[in-house]
Amino acid sequence: MEIKLKEEVLKDQNKAAAFNRKLFQDSRTLVINIMSSPGAGKTTLLEATVKALAPEYKIGVIEGDLATERDADRLRALGVDTVQINTVGGCHLDARMIAKKLPEFDLDKTDILFIENIGNLVCPSGYDLGQHFKVVVLSVPEGNDKIPKYPIMFRRTDITLINKIDLLPYVPFNLLEAAEDLKSINPEALFKPVSALTGDGMGEWTGWIREVYQTCLSR
Amino acid sequence: MHELSLMAELIKLVSEDAHHRGIIKVSKIDVIVGDLSNVLPEALEEAFVYLRPRVEAPFDEKTELHIIREEARAECRSCGTEFVPDYRIAFCPVCRLPTSELQSGETFRVESYEGCDEDGN
Ligand SMILES: Nc1nc2c(ncn2[C@@H]2O[C@H](COP(=O)(O)OP(=O)(O)OP(=O)(O)O)[C@@H](O)[C@H]2O)c(=O)[nH]1
Ligand SMILES: [Mg+2]
Ligand SMILES: [Zn+2]
Numbered sequence: 141m142e143i144k145l146k147e148e149v150l151k152d153q154n155k156a157a158a159f160n161r162k163l164f165q166d167s168r169t170l171v172i173n174i175m176s177s178p179g180a181g182k183t184t185l186l187e188a189t190v191k192a193l194a195p196e197y198k199i200g201v202i203e204g205d206l207a208t209e210r211d212a213d214r215l216r217a218l219g220v221d222t223v224q225i226n227t228v229g230g231c232h233l234d235a236r237m238i239a240k241k242l243p244e245f246d247l248d249k250t251d252i253l254f255i256e257n258i259g260n261l262v263c264p265s266g267y268d269l270g271q272h273f274k275v276v277v278l279s280v281p282e283g284n285d286k287i288p289k290y291p292i293m294f295r296r297t298d299i300t301l302i303n304k305i306d307l308l309p310y311v312p313f314n315l316l317e318a319a320e321d322l323k324s325i326n327p328e329a330l331f332k333p334v335s336a337l338t339g340d341g342m343g344e345w346t347g348w349i350r351e352v353y354q355t356c357l358s359r
Numbered sequence: 360m361h362e363l364s365l366m367a368e369l370i371k372l373v374s375e376d377a378h379h380r381g382i383i384k385v386s387k388i389d390v391i392v393g394d395l396s397n398v399l400p401e402a403l404e405e406a407f408v409y410l411r412p413r414v415e416a417p418f419d420e421k422t423e424l425h426i427i428r429e430e431a432r433a434e435c436r437s438c439g440t441e442f443v444p445d446y447r448i449a450f451c452p453v454c455r456l457p458t459s460e461l462q463s464g465e466t467f468r469v470e471s472y473e474g475c476d477e478d479g480n
Contacts, residue, residue: 141382141473141474141475141476141480142471142472142473143376143377143380143382143471143472143473143474144470144471145372145373145376145469145470145471145472146468146469146470146471147372147376147468147469148467148468149365149368149369149372149390149467149468149469150365150368150467151372152368152371152372153368230361230364231361232361262397263361263397265397266396266397288446288447289446291395291446291447291448292395292397295395295448295449321447323449323457324447324448324449324450324457325446325447325448325449325450325457326448326449327449327457327458
């Protein structure tokens with residue numbers, strides 16, 4: 141006999157994402173999923189972001205890495221509740237991994253939860269974690285051709301942060317071309333150049349977080 | 360990519376459904392893979408061949424995987440042109456504006472499967 145199943149392969153993962161989303165809504169927690177290739181500066185960006193926002197918001201972080209607690213320790217050093225997920229070879233975080241770790245947070249008291257995904261510009265784009273927003277960080281030394289080369293990631297994210305703009309004088313990276321490419325792939329996406337190291341542009345980014353915190357949670 | 364874990368997910372999905380229906384043997388699975396789904400058909404096929412003898416019934420050496428490719432198609436909201444997009448997914452080749460919406464190409468779905476129950480049906 142033939143069975144017309146018509147079911148998404150990631151059905152279970154997507155159910156877990158819906159479950160997370162409901163928890164985040166009920167507990168009024170703004171959740172931001174940060175993705176990039178290895179070393180683009182996710183953790184450095186988070187350190188700077190947490191420093192800027194900690195006086196106003198109670199922040200939590202989930203750190204995804206293949207191995208080690210190193211990134212989690214960097215954030216714990218700033219006094220932020222941080223839970224590390226080690227995927228031991230897994231190339232992305234999925235919603236079930238997140239769901240398992242959520243009981244370790246007091247979500248009712250958490251205003252903003254950042255999730256640092258595994259360093260990878262392909263796989264994490266396919267997994268909804270139940271977040272409100274997805275952010276991709278592209279760093280200047282990687283080159284602006286990464287936007288057209290990895291269109292699926294840039295298509296599925298709400299903001300592209302161009303990090304390490306302090307290096308613009310030393311490495312070829314065409315900001316205008318990057319903005320144009322992004323527009324042709326994902327016209328609604330925001331484009332924000334920053335330097336997590338020097339703080340340049342960081343006010344724009346944290347300003348955006350404050351803004352979406354208001355609009356998302358007042359709904 | 361991670362086609363091995365996607366394949367394991369697919370096998371679990373079909374196994375569970377087959378179990379509910381009392382199907383003891385699955386002979387063929389039809390799966391739709393969109394060109395923009397980030398899933399590589401070749402790698403999916405390899406993962407299937409690797410896993411097939413290693414998982415329990417209702418799968419066996421003879422179970423076939425049939426991959427149906429779904430082409431990426433976009434339609435421009437300004438002028439209505441339908442086209443196969445290049446990497447500039449939202450970019451209309453006629454208006455030259457980023458005003459297009461994707462109609463297909465992101466699917467990754469088990470469409471159907473064939474199997475039989477204890478009575479051979
Ligand atoms: N020049 C410069 N260097 C930066 C900037 N942001 C991060 N870095 C450096 O880039 C390197 C990688 O930064 P991380 O923050 O660890 O990158 P990551 O994306 O978290 O890396 P993984 O978690 O391993 O994927 C470190 O040496 C940082 O000091 C920046 O804005 N400018
Ligand atoms: Mg990191
Ligand atoms: Zn058009």
